[in-house]
Amino acid sequence: MKRPALRSWLCAVLAFPAAAASAQEEAQPALSATVTLASEYTWRSISFSRRDPSLQTSVDYIRPAGKGLNLEAGAWLYSSKYEERPQISFDTGGYVGLNGPLADGWQWALRTMQSRYPQAKDWxxxxxxxxxxxxADEARGSLGVELAYAYSPHAFGSGSRGRYLEAGLSMQLPAGLTLSLHAGRSLFSRPEQTYRNFNDWKLALAGQWQGFDIEAGWIVASHAAQFGRMGRPRAVLAVGRTF
Structure with missing residues (x-):
């Protein structure tokens, strides 16, 4: 839902494209498209494809707004599955945002996104x-850091307010690899209408080969019993390419 490549389960590592823009460079308007094949489509460690492979596409646009600020917008389409043997559908969504630089290499961003689920329209x-x-800055020996707070007035189209707290660390390794650790906390004002509050964790290793972005990871969610096999600890893999 967190560069758009592999966004379904790697948003904390790859983020959105504008967030990684250098504050020292004069940005130019840029349009990119990404196609990804993932071992499954996950949302905060919960499978939205019943642990089946998912084809995912996204389009993202960034435009300088002056004084170091950037406008950003994008849309995505992921193949999904919500029942044992349903017809495969495609979840869609989009976002708009604004980002800019802070001191010492930090960036801030404000975003609003909407997700739509054809097989579960009420969501x-x-x-x-x-x-x-x-x-992350290997020369300075500093880790990459990602912090986020998200709020939804109607989580999954319900009367429950949803909040999400996220923290992530990343480290550059030899051979152009990146090791990352992510932790998140999902909170709902009315758990009986959505889910029990739960945590999610992810450990991932990312790299590039022949122009492809490749990431392998291990994901875990607390209170996984409420999601059945869709929330069990498991390995995930995604391969994507941005044009």
Whole structure:
């Protein structure tokens, strides 16, 4: 739902494209498209494809707004599955946002996104979020950091308010690899209408090969019993390419 490549389960590592823009460079308007094949489509460690492979596409646009600020917008489409043997459908969504630089390499961003679920139309909802991030700097020996807070007035189209707290660390390794650790906390004002509050964790290793972005990870969610096999600890893999 967190560069758009592999967004379904790697948003904390790859983030959105604008967040990684260098504050020292004069940005130019940029349009990119990403196609990804993932071992499954996950949302905060919960499978939205019943642990089946998912084809995912996204389009993202960034435009300088002056004084170091950037406007950003994008849309995505992911193949999903919500029942044992249903017809495969495609979840869609989009976002708009604004980001800019802070001191010492930090970036901030404000975003609003909407997700739509054709097989579960009542789930359509809007989420607003604020982000603080800093890229890993191998020369300075500093870790990459990603912090975020998200709020939805109607989580999954219900009467329950939803909040999400996120923190992530990343480290550059030899051979162009990146090791990352993510932790999140989902909170609902009316758990009986959505889910029990739960945590999610992810450990991932990312790299590039022949122009492809490749990431392998291990994801875990607390109170996983409420999601059945869709929330069990498991390995995930995604391969994507941005044009």
């Amino acid at each position: 359509t909802y809007v989420e607003h979020s604020v982000h603080l991030s800093r890229e």
